[in-house]
Amino acid sequence: xxxxxxxxxxxxxxxxxxxxxxxxxxxxxxxxxxxxxxxxxxxxxxxxxxxxxxxxxxxxxxxxxxxxxxxxxxxxxxxxxxxxxxxxxxxxxxxxxxxxxxxxxxxxxxxxxxxxxxxxxxxxxxxxxxxxxxxxxxxxxxxxxxxxxxxxxxxxxxxxxxxxxxxxxxxxxxxxxxxxxxxxxxxxxxxxxxxxxxxxxxxxx
Amino acid sequence: xxxxxxxxxxxxxxxxxxxxxxxxxxxxxxxxxxxxxxxxxxxxxxxxxxxxxxxxxxxxxxxxxxxxxxxxxxxxxxxxxxxxxxxxxxxxxxxxxxxxxxxxxxxxxxxxxxxxxxxxxxxxxxxxxxxxxxxxxxxxxxxxxxxxxxxxxxxxxxxxxxxxxxxxxxxxxxxxxxxxxxxxxxxxxxxxxxxxxxxxxxxxx
DNA sequence: GAACTTTCTTGACAAGCTGTCAATAGGGAT
DNA sequence: ATCCCTATTGACAGCTTGTCAAGAAAGTTC
Numbered sequence: 415x416x417x418x419x420x421x422x423x424x425x426x427x428x429x430x431x432x433x434x435x436x437x438x439x440x441x442x443x444x445x446x447x448x449x450x451x452x453x454x455x456x457x458x459x460x461x462x463x464x465x466x467x468x469x470x471x472x473x474x475x476x477x478x479x480x481x482x483x484x485x486x487x488x489x490x491x492x493x494x495x496x497x498x499x500x501x502x503x504x505x506x507x508x509x510x511x512x513x514x515x516x517x518x519x520x521x522x523x524x525x526x527x528x529x530x531x532x533x534x535x536x537x538x539x540x541x542x543x544x545x546x547x548x549x550x551x552x553x554x555x556x557x558x559x560x561x562x563x564x565x566x567x568x569x570x571x572x573x574x575x576x577x578x579x580x581x582x583x584x585x586x587x588x589x590x591x592x593x594x595x596x597x598x599x600x601x602x603x604x605x606x607x608x609x610x611x612x613x614x615x616x617x618x619x
Numbered sequence: 620x621x622x623x624x625x626x627x628x629x630x631x632x633x634x635x636x637x638x639x640x641x642x643x644x645x646x647x648x649x650x651x652x653x654x655x656x657x658x659x660x661x662x663x664x665x666x667x668x669x670x671x672x673x674x675x676x677x678x679x680x681x682x683x684x685x686x687x688x689x690x691x692x693x694x695x696x697x698x699x700x701x702x703x704x705x706x707x708x709x710x711x712x713x714x715x716x717x718x719x720x721x722x723x724x725x726x727x728x729x730x731x732x733x734x735x736x737x738x739x740x741x742x743x744x745x746x747x748x749x750x751x752x753x754x755x756x757x758x759x760x761x762x763x764x765x766x767x768x769x770x771x772x773x774x775x776x777x778x779x780x781x782x783x784x785x786x787x788x789x790x791x792x793x794x795x796x797x798x799x800x801x802x803x804x805x806x807x808x809x810x811x812x813x814x815x816x817x818x819x820x821x822x823x824x
Numbered sequence: 825g826a827a828c829t830t831t832c833t834t835g836a837c838a839a840g841c842t843g844t845c846a847a848t849a850g851g852g853a854t
Numbered sequence: 855a856t857c858c859c860t861a862t863t864g865a866c867a868g869c870t871t872g873t874c875a876a877g878a879a880a881g882t883t884c
Contacts, residue, residue: 422879446735451870460834465872528733530651563798563806566787573782575812577832593768601768601818608813609779613806614739627850656841665863670843754865827883834877840869848863854856 429467429477432457436478436487440519444526445475445534472531479527479534482519485543492548498555504605505548506575506599513579522544524576546572553610558617567613571606578602634672634682638660642690646723649798650680650739655801662720677736684732687724688746691717697753703760707811710753711780711804718784729781750777758815763822772818776811783807 423431435457439448450471489512489524492501512537513520527538546569553568554560582598593601611617628636632809640662646654655676668714673679676698694717718725732743751774759765787803798806816822 420833420879425832428832449870450872462834462873463832466833468874471871504824518633528730542883548753559688567806569786570779570782570810574775577778578771581774582771601772603818605772605775605814606801608817612809612813625848625850625862630861633861654841655843667844667863668830668861671862674843676842825884829882832877832879834875836874836882838873839871842868843866844855844867846863847860847865850861851859853858 423468428459428463432459432464432467432474433477433481436474437482437519440478440482440522440526441516445479445522445524446476446530448475452473453532472534475530475534476537479537482523483537486520486523487515487541487544490545492551496537498552499603502549502552503599503603506602509575510577510595510599517615521580525580542569542572542576549606549610553607553614556617556619558610558614561613563608563613567609568606570598571609574605574609575602623700630672633668635670637664637669637679638686641679642687642724644732645683645687646721648727648735650675650684650727651731651735653680653683655679666798675687677739679749680735680739681742684728684742687728690691691721691725691728692746695725697756703757704808707757708804708808711807712800715800715803716781726785730785746782747774749799754811754815761814761822763819768818769815772814773811776814777801779810779814780807780822783810821824 432453436448436453437452438457450461450464453474464474468477490505491509492505494501496504518571523538523541526536530579546565549568549571550560550565553564558564578598578601582593611619637658641653641658644658644661654667655666658679659669669679673682688698694714695710697710699706701709728743728746732739751770754773754776755770757763758769763769783806787798812824815823
């Protein structure tokens with residue numbers, strides 16, 4: 415596995431290789447088990463090289479989480495040409511698919527990052543903010559009024575959806591609910607609408 | 620601070636003292652920064668004593684989290700004599716108060732525990748389950764039908780409430796919402812009702 | 825094509841924390 | 855005052871992070 419002769423890559427290639435290995439590891443192991451020791455052995459390079467590129471273990475974690483987060487955000491990017499509720503449904507459908515296909519990664523992102531360093535947490539936090547903004551845009555377009563409480567509600571709904579996805583998404587563990595994907599997406603759409611409507615009593619669908 | 624002469628306590632007293640110090644530290648620091656090293660120095664005992672009582676760092680964490688969790692569950696225990704919705708409102712009111720008075724502890728519990736060891740996570744998970752069960756009981760008593768999806772929804776709503784509490788509860792950081800406690804409780808009650816109703820279309824209030 | 829330069833890469837070292845175990849000593853019992 | 859149980863500890867080993875001066879690929883120049 416480890417090349418006898420030391421190979422010299424451009425900083426971009428080397429960095430990308432190391433981050434990619436780290437991201438791949440998130441599919442099987444939680445973030446905190448991604449040690450400099452392990453990754454350097456896996457990549458066949460010295461530990462010092464990792465410190466050269468990332469400065470610290472947390473620096474490595476930050477980059478790995480950032481890349482994993484961006485791949486999730488890209489996979490679930492809303493289609494602007496769709497009507498609001500269709501757009502929401504489309505995004506949620508793709509999130510359900512993403513979770514089924516990259517369950518470990520999704521879990522590591524939304525669950526396995528909370529207790530570590532603050533900066534790493536903020537990288538994931540930005541994903542939550544982005545997802546919340548997407549949902550806010552949907553309901554503003556549907557005529558709701560933009561209030562701080564609406565944003566808090568939908569930001570919290572993102573946590574709601576993450577919990578539901580982790581616990582009960584298609585193919586996850588015991589799957590006590592036993593819903594089809596589209597039924598589960600229905601559930602998410604209805605809950606989002608219900609939460610949003612519960613803070614905007616003047617709104618009528 | 621450290622007694623020159625070694626003092627010998629009963630196992631119960633010593634264990635309680637160490638756990639109490641650990642719980643107190645959760646108010647200021649995240650769980651993962653609670654090291655054997657630090658706690659032993661703080662308590663004025665040897666590190667070996669901590670290993671004697673808790674076996675490992677994770678064992679210590681488990682006990683500390685268990686005690687902190689139980690204090691939160693006890694502080695928010697529902698009053699059985701109240702009507703369902705009043706009981707929910709009462710519990711939520713006390714949770715809001717608990718979060719304001721023990722913000723650091725609450726944060727450490729619901730956010731700072733996720734990425735560490737599995738057993739520690741399950742200790743906190745049991746609190747979520749308990750809280751979810753309390754809410755489920757409320758809506759069953761209000762005539763909703765008990766389905767797996769209702770339980771998933773309300774379990775996810777607990778995550779929703781935790782997020783809202785952490786981000787916007789009274790006295791928390793920037794507090795962009797600026798609600799009074801009872802208005803915030805209103806918001807939580809309405810959102811719970813909305814979520815529950817969104818999965819039980821046959822139900823009428 | 826050999827010397828040179830750049831910089832990618834590494835081995836060696838220091839420090840901190842977890843975990844182990846035989847040995848020590850506090851304090852109640854006799 | 856002495857004995858005995860067991861709460862407590864010092865010393866040791868192992869693993870991981872982080873530092874730094876030195877080593878060695880490749881491209882460049884003559």
